[in-house]
Amino acid sequence: DSGVTQTPKHLITATGQRVTLRCSPRSGDLSVYWYQQSLDQGLQFLIQYYNGEERAKGNILERFSAQQFPDLHSELNLSSLELGDSALYFCASSVDLGTGEQFFGPGTRLTVL
């Protein structure tokens, strides 16, 4: 158990809908990262927050957004869902920005029908 929690575990929805994925980092970790894992693209970095502020953006679509709250939990919002958004979404956390050691949650499997 990495100490990072994610909910829900599974999510099935229809095209055009909007969903919210939630992540709670390890106790004491200030930085939260979101990744998408699909069969054809592998594990791709989406976005990073550090202590409530956005720090880095990766291959995140404009339909997707995220935020980190004062209690350090984070949410990833996915809107106008398309079939191609079906994937595993992982949250990871780290203490700070220095060492690169990130600890991953169990993931949310999103299926868009």
Next chain:
Amino acid sequence: TQLLEQSPQFLSIQEGENLTVYCNSSSVFSSLQWYRQEPGEGPVLLVTVVTGGEVKKLKRLTFQFGDARKDSSLHITAAQPGDTGLYLCAGAETGGGNKLTFGTGTQLKVEL
């Protein structure tokens, strides 16, 4: 864009054999991590290497970071069925930010 290529992509071996997985890039990384992932679960951190030429051992696993901090290798001695899984290398970009670029992955299967 920093890319990490792993080889081989798939590896199926018998219990007791040795193997090496390679992770190569043309970019320099401030650090490199190795993860193992089981189906439907999140990647689990195995090791972090930071210094060029660094070698770290974790029981039967030996990790090496290239002198130029562009490549890495993972060597497993006397593989066991419990080593089965997807092995991923991930490089942290230089200049801060801690964003990880993941490798293409090596799917290892160890059979009895």
